[in-house]
Amino acid sequence: MACNENVIKNMANEITRNCQANNVTVDPEFVTYMIDLLLLNPKYGKLFAKTIKRNNLAYFVDECVSMLTGDGTALNTLKMQFILQKNYDKLEILIEKHLGHIEKCLAPLVDEILDMDPGLSNEAEFHKLFRKMSIYFVLASGLGNPSYIVTLKEGMAALESVFGMEDLKAFVALPRSDKSLQLEVLLGYTSGVRLFNRDCIPLNLVDAGKACMSLLSNSLITIMQRVNKLTTAIEEAITIQDETGNVVVDLNKVNDHSELAIGDYKEIFDLLAFNRQYEVFIRKLLADVESLTLKGATYVERTKAVLQELHAAVKYKAAVPVQNVFPLFTKLWEVWRAMQNVMFIISNVNRLMGIMGSIQDKIKMPLDVLNKMLQGKTVTTDHCRINNRPSTEERLSLTSLQNYVGYPSSSDVLGVKQAEFLGFCALCLGVGALVPSNVKIGLIKFKGGYYGFCSVKMATRFSKDPERYINEALNYARNNPHLINLLNIVENVFKVKDIDDLVVVRVPKIKVFDKDIQTEMHPVPTYKEKNYTWDLWEWKRRACQWASIVNCQTHSTQTVYSHLRSDIQCQTVEPRDKSLQTNKDAGMNTVNSNYFLWGLRGHRGYGQHVMDLKAQHSMEASIIATCTWPCYNKKEDLGADETMDENLIHSE
Template sequence: MHCDGAIRNIEKEILRECAYKGIQVHENFLNYYLKLLSLDPTWGITGKDVLDRSDVQNFIKYVVHQLENQNTPSMITLKMQFYFTCNFQMKQKMVKRNRTELLMRLRGLEQEIIDVKYLTEEDEINLMYKKIVYYITLASGLGNPTFDAVFKEVRVALGSILDRNELNDFVAQPRFTKIDNLAEFTKLVTGIRLFNKDCGKGGEGMEDLPKLINEALIATNAELQNTLISIMDKVNLMTTALDFVCGTEMDERHNYVIAYRLPKGVTMADVNYVKDSLIAYRQHELYVRKMMDEIDRIESTSAQIFTILQRALIDLHRVVKHRIAIPVNQVFPHFIKLSDIWCNLQDQTILLAKHNQIMMNLQKYIKVLSFPDSIAEMMIPPGESPMTDTERLQKTADQKIPQEDNHSMVLDPLLYTDLNKLKYEYLGFCAWKIFMTEGALLPGNPGLGIAKTMNMQFVFSSVEAGIAFGKCPEKCVMETIKLARRKPELINLLAIKDRLILVQNIRDLVHEPPLLPLTDEVEVQTEMHPVESNIDRNYFWNVWDLRRKAIEYANLTHCQTVSCQTKKSYYRFNSKIQTCDPRDKGAQTKRDNYTNVPKPSTYIFGLRGRKDDKQFIVDLTRPVEE
């Protein structure tokens, strides 16, 4: 709740800043854009009770700068996502809204009908009958009541269920009863007119919905097919260009990295523009394929409704066949059923028209991008041509990702009967190159092997990419989330919004360990005899010689030379003797001793016999001196 309030306040500031600079931006789109950006905790606008004003200002400055140029591939992709989310996913509500809007337009005419409580004059009866005819025709959507043929047909159909003489009984009913009766009259008249048209006796102003729907489905499918072909031409060109530019090589630490091979005249800015444009076209391709699936569903549903309509008409013909008078309880339910089936057909036409509108608006967005083919053509080497996804898969058909030293489980594609039905992460794009190239969407090849880790399945465009991913799968997944934080257009394209929400308050997703210094073998050549020869006779190169000298000098400090001479001696001569003084040594043994202290003793006085609650403790311990 605090996060939503902060975003609303920031949104107001951005709108004021955009109005000051003359930038046109839709408020709902801005809210959608800010919620995607708020998934990046590095902005500092989430996960805090009190926001730093400096963080908020930096965030506002960044958003305003992005909105200044709304024709960039990133902004176009975000606009397409916002438009498609608001319209395609809410199509069922739009059908109900269309019905509601139609009734709201007829609310004034409905009020004029139900407000009348009695009819006295003939003109009032004719006017009331005419209003009911107009209301039924407009509410059913079957023709224009201002045309005489349509008006007469509806009046005749209404006369079979509501005679002019019964109008007084109708207007005398309660208000809510009249509203329900009007809705029932509309369904009955609609069913009667449909039955008459099937019999060839009416149907003035009524469109042939089955025929119109079939023609619209054929035209819409053809338009979607042409749009998809043009999109894939662009996608194949940009994918081939990025595949040649973004090469793979091994660095000095034996890790695979991306090596950009830029042709002459191509800069990294051109490569980044191609990557962003490829994201926009892939998003457009995804939406077109979704719309094609939805058109197929509408076609299938319409065919089922056509079948149900034919069966309902056959049943109704069986009921009224060769009969002059039929009880209303037998025939009216069939008319109401016909009306409900026809309403379902009308809903399908509304859905079909809405899909055509969505398709045209998506094409307007992609036309603003107007990607020049010359940039991608410069990246393709001479003699090479753009490859389709199928041709790109065939180049690596005979290669396999090894399981050795791979921390993810590499599944054999031969275990699966249909690889296209498996759900791959990132829409089947290479899970390693997508973050190593900062957003290049290169299709993965399931034939190389499917890496399964963390209950997810990944595919890769090359064996090297699969090996590099297998060294640390968790890190690669987190790197992709970091990329989506920087490129919010990838969040909904790759369907990873839930994962970003889980780590919304974690700033550092990947902790890189410090790189150990590499060792090299080097050679050094010194100058020959840089100093004149100097021989020191007292120099010992061996440390043990020095230790031996030290021991000798230490022993001499404890030696003493003495001599003695007798008082009378004959043949006196000098005599020398050397002695070593004896050493006195002593040892101290352990002595056992003991001590005795008095035993503590106390007496509590006043425990019994006293009326108050006071006691005294008397210390009876003998003193130590005794």
């Protein structure tokens, strides 16, 4: 793939600049996160499969800018995912990152301490080194700010009680690696001494955990109320076509809501995805805070126990052996550091809750559309939905399905491994609807994964062609990248990122019927103005005529014969149909006509004519009274040759 890390970073910078030109401020790291998800779609991924062309790059940048400037529900879902992915992880990893960040910040000070090598007679340098070590211990322990003189004096006194000037001179003579190890040991001693001197137990740690749990619980209740409404609004509209097996949003099932469109359902799908993502994060944070609160209570008890051991070790004693008391100081510091980590995570959770709350405030619920969808319906909770027990007939039909894992065996499977697609119905995901699967229906195993369904009909259809419906869900997810991390299918989408046509839409057969339909003669009455004219002068003429008619008077006159009427009768003959006999066509045999042209051979001049060779009907000789030949008036005009020809003619 031509898009490496540097190319993606450059694209993110260009997209960020274009967004700033549109008065939209975005984080370049968030843009990089979104680009990584978009490149899983072959629509964008194949633009940079081999080489990077400027036209393809400009097209991709424009697409990203339009998404970022749109500020839709899907974009807010991506922002929430990015914030949690960047700022939250497993508790152990978070603690490691936190401690590593502290070490990184204090690394320059540690290097100064390890590099200092004052002379044995230079007391000022030794005091300076001692002061730096005290500052480091105060900062590393998190017990106050060394810029306050009281805190610094307290830290120096604690260090002096366990580490004298002679020990400091021996410390300077040690190798660098040994110095680093001794600093860590001294950090535990010094911090333990300061904690013992304070002799306080942080009971507010447990209170902070409980307050955070209460905040998360209230947020979860609000989210679940919204999720239940959205799920109830859409679940009845998702159907399967019996002929093709396509999962569609059937608007005919909501006859009372004919004004609703597919776009309204798409908007509800995106809102449901946002709230489901919010629910997942809240549940994760709530589980972590609950475990941290329990750990915090345990750490408080351990702190009490360690303090009691210390008091018992030093009570009524002027001097205590180092090997007895120093391990207790270190133990007290370790428990305190664990409580600090708990407090850090709880404060981090509170900060993330504030950020997610600000994102949620940007989401506006389309209450008018939602109320239309919920009209005549009862809101169902997830608990009721996933525990709706199917009928006996349906359970018997499920047993015949291939690779079927029935209930309660499915509960054992879910206890070990989570169902695919986060437990949502695999078929409903083909159109983007996040409908929870019913545990009582059971699961179907396919290629090592377990898939749940919201109804028996969905499970039956899935068993006939599992790969088709899985690909439909993956295809919808890669076209809507905010669902990829929500459903935990990054690896699955990555495997099919090079396949253009992942889903083949099946079209139902067209059925043709011959029907007679009676239509109205004139369904829409028409009106034609007979007196309409386009000529302005005609209207003026009519106006003048109408004006003159006003001044005229209409009257009637009775004449003498106007009242007379007469009746006249006529005799008519009704027409009738008649047929006539016509003559019969007949044929006759005729004699072939033969024609002979006389005078074509050896004759010059005029005189050629057609001889009639037809058979004569009468055998009597006909007398020729006149000569039909062209005659010449003067023989002397004829030449010698012509005279010879004429003699030949007469001789014949």
